Amino acid sequence: MKQVDQEMTYGVFFDQAPAMNPRAELIKGKVCGVQVETIEDPMMQKIRWLDKLVNELAKGKPLNKVLR
Numbered sequence: 518m519k520q521v522d523q524e525m526t527y528g529v530f531f532d533q534a535p536a537m538n539p540r541a542e543l544i545k546g547k548v549c550g551v552q553v554e555t556i557e558d559p560m561m562q563k564i565r566w567l568d569k570l571v572n573e574l575a576k577g578k579p580l581n582k583v584l585r
């Protein structure tokens with residue numbers, strides 16, 4: 518079964534992911550008015566990193582510009 522077909526929480530998604538990209542900490546900027554690098558809750562920060570990455574890539578921004 519594909520991941521998109523499964524009902525799962527963000528927590529389960531990140532728990533089952535093989536590994537976070539070690540450069541994910543380089544993602545900077547605001548998502549929904551919140552500066553992602555200042556988020557203290559590790560799970561919420563991972564969720565916002567994913568939000569930021571998807572938003573920037575959807576705008577056509579190259580990955581190396583997102584991971585600055």
